[in-house]
Amino acid sequence: MNAVKLGALAVFLLVVSAAANATMITSSYTVDAHTSGSGLVVHTQDHAANPFSYDLNVGQSKTFGLFDIWTDQSSLYQGSGSHPISVQFGFTSPTSGQGTVDGQTYGLFTGFFNFAQEGVVHWDSPLNFTFGPNNDGLIQVSLSDAVFNLGYFGLNSGPCYGATVKATLKYLADPSTADVPEPGTFGLFGLALAAIGFAAYRRRSAI
Structure with missing residues (x-):
């Protein structure tokens, strides 16, 4: 799975996680x-x-x-x-x-x-x-x-x-007390940022 797809998946999971916290x-x-x-x-x-x-x-x-x-x-x-x-x-x-x-x-x-x-x-x-x-x-x-x-x-x-x-x-x-995101939410957000950043780096390197 490439970095862009991984980032998109992480963002999707983050949104689903937020909805699950209703x-x-x-x-x-x-x-x-x-x-x-x-x-x-x-x-x-x-x-x-x-x-x-x-x-x-x-x-x-x-x-x-x-x-x-x-x-x-x-x-x-x-x-x-x-x-x-x-x-x-x-x-x-x-x-x-x-x-x-x-x-x-x-x-x-x-x-x-x-x-x-x-x-x-x-x-x-x-x-x-x-x-x-x-x-x-x-x-x-x-x-x-x-x-x-x-x-x-x-x-x-x-x-x-x-x-x-x-x-x-x-x-x-x-x-x-409910305003602080759970550790799992932090992890998903960090994964999304890392994947998007890695994808941007690869695009710059390919130019």
Whole structure:
């Protein structure tokens, strides 16, 4: 195998090694919403696997449907203000820990002459989950706002006219102890540089 092919192989193995070092992020989730009493009563159902799991490298993100939300009420506008809703995440990988995204649900009149009604779910700040010995590893989870059961005179109540709240999972930073490449990665990188340098030397010698 000549030096150029050897260098290309080393670079390929280096890339494969980096891809193999993707971090698995696994978490369960629980939705706590206003499911009874006065005001706008809502129902939720898991949309994603629970727990969910994705392999991500630093800088990558994944957006997916997390849970469905709807109301069975014929009158979405109850005049009693908003109600809290929250999603608690329980991480098991890359480490154990918990965090919560908070928000509100409420009903609105909308449309021409306010004939239409809609339910709204609105979220506050995203969850920033830190981990690692120095708490500098960072995973962020944000949830999408949604409108559900939009219709005239409450005719579109029920799960068929509900909405899906999406989660965006971002892997923003490795913990500091994970920033140092493994010895095998150093070896592959050195092999790639040596092979490319040797190939350049042979080309100069042949001139």
